[in-house]
Amino acid sequence: MASQLTTNGDALRLFFTDDIYLIKGEEILSTEEVIVPEVQPVMEVVQDVVIPAVILEVPAVVEQPLEVPSFKFLGKNSRNILILVNDREHEVSDEKGRELLRKIVKSVNLSANDFALLNYANYNGTSYAQLQQHFSSVLVFVFGVSPEQLKMKAYPQNSIVMEENVRLIFSSELKALEEDPTGKKVLWASLKQLGL
Numbered sequence: 001m002a003s004q005l006t007t008n009g010d011a012l013r014l015f016f017t018d019d020i021y022l023i024k025g026e027e028i029l030s031t032e033e034v035i036v037p038e039v040q041p042v043m044e045v046v047q048d049v050v051i052p053a054v055i056l057e058v059p060a061v062v063e064q065p066l067e068v069p070s071f072k073f074l075g076k077n078s079r080n081i082l083i084l085v086n087d088r089e090h091e092v093s094d095e096k097g098r099e100l101l102r103k104i105v106k107s108v109n110l111s112a113n114d115f116a117l118l119n120y121a122n123y124n125g126t127s128y129a130q131l132q133q134h135f136s137s138v139l140v141f142v143f144g145v146s147p148e149q150l151k152m153k154a155y156p157q158n159s160i161v162m163e164e165n166v167r168l169i170f171s172s173e174l175k176a177l178e179e180d181p182t183g184k185k186v187l188w189a190s191l192k193q194l195g196l
Helices: 009-015 095-107 128-135 174-178 181-194
Strands: 081-085 115-119 139-143 160-163 166-171
Touching (some): 081 095, 160 181, 174 181
Parallel strands (some): 081 139, 139 166
Antiparallel strands (some): 160 166
């Protein structure tokens, strides 16, 4: 880039539009003596700096794949929808709980081919990540299993929540839900929002 310093009168007129006058006899002269300090040579000492090479062996971090148990479930899981129940006494739930589950499944237009129904009581301690690795779910209904049991953060009950790209609905155990009209009402409202 060219220097921006100019002595061209035409160029300077663009910047200085007022007249400037030099009045003789009003020059300011400095009466102070400028003191220049003596420069003393500094002796330079250059040392060869040797940095020892330290080689550390860092062990490679190998991610352990999640151990996925073999799950025994009902249904064919053709639409990648997982329904978790938690009942130690029954395969799914008692008669009232099974009837409520049938109504829930029917209300969202699902058949047994669409989902996988798994009793979490048989796989206690299994994490959500392990379930997701096996089932690849896009929607999960969870009855009687808390998010903490699945090693997840806390979520409200009977509401649709998102975990990555998966919609989840946590609710109480089917037997308890059957006897909780307020909980059922909130759950029905959430089920309508699914749009299945």
